[in-house]
Amino acid sequence: MEEIVFLVIIGAGVILCLLRMVKGPTAPDRAVAVDTASTVTTALLVFLGYTFKRSIYLDVSLVYAVLTFIGAVAIARYLERGI
Amino acid sequence: MMLFQFLLILIMLIGAIAVCVFRTLINAVVAMALVSLIxxxxxxxxxxxxxxxxxxxxxxxxxxxxxxIAIRKTKKRDDKG
Known part of the structure; x- marks a missing residue:
């Protein structure tokens, strides 16, 4: 039961991020939408590791969070004319 | 659980279509990041x-x-197709 509730909430969050990514008039809107989606799906990875009863799966979510941060930083540096 | 996988695949498909449709290169890169995420x-x-x-x-x-980095180091010709 708790699994269904969690998946519905995560699905709603990812769909809202997708809508902003498709609609968003400027590039920063889209970048923030994808960054938010990566944060939401990190929570999904942690919950799936709990569901599968494997503690090694939590390491994947750590690597995931760090690496999506690098991608977000690269896009942000581009948007402020840096890099 | 199966329905959620279908939802993820649908989101990935919409992101892949968005990569093809967007006219600006940085928007396409952001959409590609979403596809890779899913x-x-x-x-x-x-x-x-x-x-x-x-x-x-x-x-x-x-x-x-x-x-x-590649978009930054090349000329801005992306809006002319």
Whole structure:
């Protein structure tokens, strides 16, 4: 039961991020939408590791969070004319 | 659980269509980051966490950063097709 509730909430969050990514008039809107989606799906990875009863799966979510941060930083540096 | 996988695949499909439709290169790169993100989640769902980790490192970080650097270092001709 708790699994269904969690998946519905995560699905709603990812769909809202997708809508902003498709609609968003400027590039920063889209970048923030994808960054938010990566944060939401990190929570999904942690919950799936709990569901599968494997503690090694939590390491994947750590690597995931760090690496999506690098991608977000690269896009942000581009948007402020840096890099 | 199965329905959620279908939802993820649908989101990935919409992101892939958005990559083809967007006219600005940086928007297409952002949409490609979303597609890679969802692909990593699907690998994780299919109980291949090492493949998911490799996909996250290559797709989300390395490819996005290299594409952004390449867009920065080339001329702005992206709006003329």
């Amino acid at each position: 692909a990593s989640i699907l690998f994780y769902y299919l109980q291949a966490p090492d493949v998911a980790m490799a996909e996250a490192s290559v797709g989300a970080a390395l490819t996005t950063a290299i594409f952004v």
